[in-house]
Amino acid sequence: MIDNRALVETILRGDPDAFRTLIRQHQRLVGHIVGRMVKNREDVEDICQEVFLKIYRSLKDFKFNSQLSTWIAAIAFNTAVTHMQKTKGAEAIFGGDDEIDSFPAAPDGSAPDAAAERANISFVLRTEIDHLPPLYGTIVALFHLHEMSYQEIGTIMKLPKGTVKSYLFRGRRLLKQRLTAQIRQEDLCL
């Protein structure tokens, strides 16, 4: 696999194929961050495109003071936050710092096949994550899907390491409680 430094240098020399490689390597990360922050699915792809345009324009300023993925994730996070501030305000991002426990759970599905779907733990989990404050869902995704440390997540979100840990623990505790409430304990422990 091509080294990130060599990849960035090749992009800066004007090779479009190198930038395609960068997109392929990081579109999952960008999609997960923006997808967790912005609930309106129609906006997510447009914001992801905006993120990669910003990356293309500002790549010359990247000095390798952090991992390339951390820098890209920070751009994705900031772009999503800016979009949310324009549309919903800062409260929508954090969900009120001390209110996570009272954050509403996902409503019960009422469609005929919804009951069958709810038997699927993954489906229930995804629905519950979508009902968490966006910041919590994003931290969970970065930690579990991208194996980032508290420190890296803190760098991306400009939050202290302890705050990241606290949000992650509270988010997971809430998810476990809600899963336990909806799914039999023995199914959850399989």
Next chain:
Amino acid sequence: MSINHLSDDQIQEYLDGLSSEVTHIHLEKCAACRENLKAYQNLYKHLQGDTPFELPSDFEDKVMSNIRGQSETANSGLLTFFLSLLGVAGAFFTIFYYYGLNFLKAAPENFILIVDRVAKELNGGLTLIVAAALILILLGIVDRNIARVRSRIS
């Protein structure tokens, strides 16, 4: 005798590899905490297999097309600037060619007279060619601006 069970935070710390030996020993002895641990282990497993949002397969092409579009717009901006500069220089050259430095002495009230004289001079060949070139440049600028607005709308 009451047993102090592990808190949810302690169990998560254990799974994240941050816990002490004490937690490990407690888990060996306490079935209730092992049950809670299992529930968290299952949650972790599902979180690792989650797919929050997948971008479409042609996403890469769309981004590259956007980048090309932006580069063309930037180049078109430079060309427009260059053509405008050329147009202004051409206009000044024509005026100085026919009127020399006397043009600078012309007061605003004489502006209509100057326009009148330029109109008469348009009967000459060179002036006509320069004027036609200026009109073409102007049309080119208008055309590029219309194209830019169209591409933004689309």
